[in-house]
Amino acid sequence: MKKILLIGLLLLTGTIVAQEADYNKWSIELQGGASKATRPFTPGYVADEATFFQGSVGARYMFNNKFGVKLDFGYNNIENDNDSNLEFKNNYYRGSIQGVANLGTILDFNTFTDWFTILGHGGFGYSSAKADDINFGADEDDAMFHAILGVTPQFKLSERVTFTTDLSIIGHVGQDVTWDGQSSVRSIAGDNAARGFNSMLVNVSAGISINLGSASTHADWYYEADALEEEMDSLRMRIAKIENDMIDDDKDGVPNYLDQDNRTESGVAVNTRGQAIDLNKNGIPDEMESALDARYLKTGSETTVNGDDVIAELIDKGYVNVYFKFNSEEPSVYSLEAINYLVKYMNANTDANATLVGYADEIGNEAYNQKLSEQRAQKINDILVASGVSASRLTVKGGGEDNSVDKSSKYARQLMRRVTFKLN
Known part of the structure; x- marks a missing residue:
C-alpha cells in the first residue's frame, strides 16, 4: 500500500510540474538585408532592383508557446538602381507593434523536427521617409502609418541563439511624397489612387534571435506533449529505481x-x-x-565471492548505463549512480581501463547523431576525470545511432540515448 501511495504521489507531482510551463518568453531580434520599394515613383526614376541596406532590431515576448507580441524598429535605404537615368536616395524609418504566432507549434512541427519552426507576424505602426532632394513645396519628413505582414523561418543553433530569415511586406497609408522625392503622390497617381495603401515596401532579411531567461529552453521550441512525456519518462525511471532499491536479494x-x-x-x-x-x-x-x-x-x-568481479560483470554485460534526455549531452540525474559504480570500480582496480561508448536514437540527422553520441561519451569522461579517474585510463568512442529498437516508440528510444562501459 505504501508503494502504491508513493507512486501515485510521484505521478501527481509530475503532472502538476508538467502543467507549469518552464520556458523563457523574452528574446531580442536583430535582422538585416535587402528591400524593394514597389511604388510610387516619379517617371524617369527607377528602382526595379532590390537595394541594400535595410535592418531592424526588436524585442519579442511570448505569452505561451503559440502566441506573442513584439515591438521593433527598422531602417530602409531606398535609392535608384543602374537602370535609372536620375539619381535619388531616401532614408526610411519605422516603428511597429506586431502580434506573433508560432506556426511550428500550432501545426505540430515537433513530430518531424526539433530545430526548425516558422513564426508568422503582423501589425501596424508609424513611418517617416525623407528623400535627400525634394524639389517641390513639401515637408522634408513624410509621415505615414503602415501595416506590416510577414513570415520568419527559424533555425535553432542552440538553446540561446536562433538563426532567422524573414520576408515582410509593408503597406503605407497617407504617403504624400514619392520615394524619389521629386513629386507628390497625388500628382503621379491621382486623388483616388493616392488614398488607402498608396505605397509598398518588401523586405528580405536574415539575422539572429537571442533568447533571454533562466529556463533551459524558449517558448519557440517548447512542446507540451514532449515535456509531459519527458517528465513521465523521468518518473517511470525514478519509480523503477525505487522498486529496484527495495529488492532484497538475500531475503534478510x-x-x-x-x-x-x-x-x-x-x-x-x-x-x-x-x-x-x-x-x-x-x-x-x-x-x-x-x-x-x-x-x-x-x-x-x-x-568468498569477489565483489569487484560482480561489478565488473554487470558493467561488461551492459547493465550499468548512463541515460540522457532527448537531444542533450547532460546525463539524467537518476543515471549518476551508474557513474558512481564505475568510479568505485576504477578506484579499487587501479590497473583497469574503460572504454566509454556513447549512443543516440534514430531521430534526426545521422551525422548530427554521431557527433551527439561522441559528446555524450566525452561528457561522462569529463565527470569521471573530475571524480579522480585518470584520463589515460579512459577511451571515448561515439557509437552513433542505435537502431536496434523501433524508432517510432518513444519509450524504446529513451533506452538508446545512453553511454555504456567496456572494461579492458
Missing part, C-alpha cells in the same frame, strides 16, 4: 540499497546494514557456528 529484511552485504546466508541474523552478526569476528555468522564441525573449521577453506 534489509533492502539492497541499504544492504552492505547482499550475500548473507538465508536465515542468518543481520544488523541494520544487512551484515551477518559475527560477535567473535572469526568470519563465520554466529548462528552457523553451532552447525559446523570443529574439524571442518580447522581444515576447511572459506569460499
